[in-house]
Amino acid sequence: MVNGDKPLFTPGPLTTSATVKEAMLRDLGSRDHEFIKLIKDIRNGLLCLAGVSQSEGWEAIPMQGSGTFAIESVISSITPPGAKWLVIINGAYGERILKIIERHGIAAEAIRCTENEHPDVAAIDSALAGGGFTNVATVHCETTSGIMNPIADIGAAARRAGCTYFVDSMSAFGGVEFDLAACQADFLVSSANKCVEGVPGFGFALCRRASLEAIEGFARTVSLDLLAQWQALENNGQFRFTPPTHTLLAFARALDELESEGGISARAQRYRANHERCLAGMRAMGFTEYVAPDLQGDIITSFLYPSADFNFDEFYDRLNGKGFVIYPGKVTKADCFRIGHIGHLFPEDTEALLRAIREVSIEMNLFPGGPA
Ligand SMILES: Cc1ncc(COP(=O)(O)O)c(C=O)c1O
Structure with a gap:
């Protein structure tokens, strides 16, 4: 950046x-x-x-x-x-x-x-x-x-x-x-x-x-x-x-x-690529999204807290320390955090974020015995 x-x-x-x-x-x-x-x-x-x-x-x-x-x-x-x-x-x-x-x-x-x-x-x-x-x-x-x-x-x-x-x-x-x-x-x-x-x-x-x-x-x-x-x-x-x-x-x-990027269709495609890469990587680690895939857009995704005692502030700070900014959740009926897919970001940026999330998940032992 x-x-x-x-x-x-x-x-x-x-x-x-x-x-x-x-x-x-x-x-x-x-x-x-x-x-x-x-x-x-x-x-x-x-x-x-x-x-x-x-x-x-x-x-x-x-x-x-x-x-x-x-x-x-x-x-x-x-x-x-x-x-x-x-x-x-x-x-x-x-x-x-x-x-x-x-x-x-x-x-x-x-x-x-x-x-x-x-x-x-x-x-x-x-x-x-x-x-x-x-x-x-x-x-x-x-x-x-x-x-x-x-x-x-x-x-x-x-x-x-x-x-x-x-x-x-x-x-x-x-x-x-x-x-x-x-x-x-x-x-x-x-x-x-x-x-x-x-x-x-x-x-x-x-x-x-x-x-x-x-x-x-x-x-x-x-x-x-x-x-x-x-x-x-x-x-x-x-x-x-x-x-x-x-x-x-x-x-x-x-x-x-x-x-120059090719208009809205090209931009939408880039956001879709960011979103799809993010979703696949997060699911592979054990995270679950809040909105069903057929209703979800490529703008931002809400992920459920992986457990009731998940400490979002610590997760956020650790990711921030590794150079990434994510977003707290906003839904009222479930504990979530959000990852945005828009802005001047590309699938390789999403890959880098996923690597950092994997490291933090291990550091915080978010999925004991699980895939992270
Ligand atoms: C759908 C929607 N409406 C309204 C707003 C408010 O925009 P602003 O924070 O720029 O006032 C936002 C901000 O993210 C939004 O996503």
Whole structure:
């Protein structure tokens, strides 16, 4: 790794390429022509990555802050008075969407299922029938566990009910192949420091223009007003308030590198290779994953603690001492830790991590008499 930094097997911020980091070694004025062009190219690049375009009625709107700010921007900007959201939840990020909606005093109900299960689309259909809902939200890859949710099926249910549909694709966009238009999303959010492999500093919303134009007058905040941000970007090409100039420089470079790698399909293939290698190696040592293989994505994997007295902090510290960063668990119903597969990481990095995990497993005697 560059500068001896430890590889980050986390859901973000992620390990980035040296060239993405180098792209930040400039000071660009936020009102400068070069910077305005950079923003335009990034917005077009995002639409291109999503397989849509402005001429097909789509808009990409960057918003300062971490990914949650972009989520709050969408929720607080698109909800009409008297609206009611249905939030489909199987993890912490679905819960966060609900929390944001409720914090704004907006009516909402949730359909919850276990963190390693898919929601039941028939139950969503019946909740939507006659429930007075106007908006539906869900999470694409629920990073809590690593499960991939059926966003197209949920989108079809939202469309049948005439609801506006919002998808939090924070950890999936750019690293997972999917058809944005076909999944019926009106608004989809991700951020700079996930699968595009930029650095933290902004999130972005991909929006159907018709849905965007319908939100005039709904914004509940000044700084996170999505429509005002779009109008400013369209009018003079600029953010309304100080943009994260260095992050945007890095992001433009990251988009170029994603294209050179072969686009989303090639990136998804690399993440799949990281994931498959990791899973095979972890299973061979005796670890078990939390999500069933047919529901699991290639973004991040949750592994169950190998025993009730497993000391995660010691495991983490020992791995850290050997130069690797993993992630604690987040699921509520099982003790887990997580290994991320995204970022500027390759199967050989996963191999190196597995070697370190094997050493630590032996040092901690995690599988007495077992295969580790
Ligand atoms: C699915 C999902 N939603 C929301 C977030 C929150 O993003 P941030 O921490 O950038 O605010 C994350 C972060 O990992 C995420 O994975």
